[in-house]
Amino acid sequence: MLEAMSEASGQIDGGATADFGGTYWWHGERINDAGVILAASQIDSADYRAIVDNLPTLCWIANADGYITWYNRRWHEYCGTTPAQMEGWGWQSVHDPAVLPQVMESWTASIASGEPFEMVFPLRGADGVFRPFLTRIIPVRDTAGTVCRWVGNNIDITRQILAQNDLRQAQQDLQAANASLAERQGFLSSVLSASTDCIKVLELDGTLSFMSEGGMEVMEIGDFNAVRGCPWPDLMKDGGVGLAKDAIDAAREGRSTVFEAAADTYAGRPKWWSISVSPIRGHDGRVERILSVSRDITALHEARERQDLLNGELAHRLKNTLSVIQAIANQTLGSAVNRDALASFGSRLVALSGAHDVLTKQSWAAASIADVAGGVLGSFDDGARILLSGPDVAIGARATLSLSLLLHELATNAVKYGALSVTDGSVELLWTIEHEGGEKILSLSWCERGGPPAKAPSRRGFGSRIIRMGLTGAGGTDIKYEDKGLSFHAVAPLDQLQQS
Amino acid sequence: MGQSTPLRRHPVLVIEDEPVLRLDAIDMVEKAGFEAVEALDVADAIRILETRTDIRIVYMDLDMPRGVRGIEIAATIRNRWPPIEIILTAASFAKADLDLPVRSEFYPKPVQHADVIAAMRRMAGHVDG
Known part of the structure; x- marks a missing residue:
């Protein structure tokens, strides 16, 4: 680092103190305080010396051939040199050897041509530190126009x-920052335009203010x-x-939401979109704008519709087939078995069909227990019993499927012999999730009240076997035939029940 | 009057194009003590209704693929022969999704014979009353 030379305050030689400042030079003539022009003989050479020694720059005078004959006091103060060391070409000792050849070349060229010299080069201070100096040298010519002197001036321009x-450096930093900003901007905008999502910025009133290129x-x-x-919402349909x-x-209000909606493109092509809307916050954390990203899910939506249609068609055919099976059973067995048996068969088919109805609604993936129970038990319940x-x-x-058949058998039994066989009887179906050592267990209970005392059946038919097999077909059931009515309890691990 | 056994054999028109289902429906109607009149399709049914003015109960399958939608035929029967009671069945719909004609009952497939017979007896009671 360069270090600026401390600028000495205007010290003057003791001898010149008395009248220095009391007189001054004006257009080459000496004037006193009163503005009176003094005779040339009255000009004190000490005044000259005081002025040149106190010039706030380094200066010197050379002969026409460049031989320096005089330096001012500041030169010696800065360089820590003596007039004897500096005289003639001695100044080369305070130059940077690396720059000196260039200085010499320019200076000798000026001496040869008589043209002024200007250059910035380092000069070594008394403290050993090189500092940059702006150096100007001008020729002084005699009346014939011939160069008779050179006057040089070196100004410390460290600061x-x-x-x-x-x-x-600041400019470079700025350029670098600009470049990185431009790069980042380019990156972001290439990401924005590469996205096939429609990325939009909305003002808080819901009007559109930006849309990505890909969008x-x-x-x-x-x-x-x-x-x-x-207004962006107006682009939606229905x-x-x-x-x-x-x-x-x-x-x-600062919340993000996702929804699906139909909207035509600007060209009028109908499309379905999955749309995510979220707040864009400013530095103070307040919501300033709104980001809306729409993804074209038309193909997905159409696939879902086809799937629903197919599921509906499948359910239709299945139920029709169950009807045909029922008809064939009636016609085949009608004369061979009793009517009750055929009726039981028919109603079990109906229970199975109801389970399929519930499953069809969820694309055969899953069904809620409440839906299943409601579907099976609805036809047995003649008044919120x-x-x-x-x-x-x-x-x-x-x-x-197994829960549907199970509940169907319990309800059929209740209608024939249990709480639903009398007008005041009622049934409570409760289910809970219990935690047993990290495992979730579904616990389901069927409790009949208000009917005749329950009796264990004398014969074990298909219905009672279905009931005993429970929720997964593997048991886990408990049936109590009590005077107050039948109660049934079944448990099964929930993850088993949730497997398809 | 709501009697469980009709005083005379009421005719019931069974409109069903699926032979096995038609056979079973006729069997169900006859075992319940009604007279079964069979129609193989909607056009057949209309012809029969135009001549058999004593028919007051119709049992019809909405899933017949040929011709007009079953539910529209049911509405036509309701408008043209207002006194006729209509029992409908279908595999393709849930009751909630259907725009049923007034004074009609719907039983999804597969039907419980007992439910349908109970409905027919109820309707026969209205007809007699």
């Missing part, structure tokens, strides 16, 4: 160079100005308008 370096493509918008400032408005309200109570639990397709 200016430092400032200049700082400025250059304009999927929305088939050629010029964003066509939709700039439009129920989507309300959903979009709700999403904007939520985002204003069967109470269902339990948490919202989903079970798999297999468990749905």
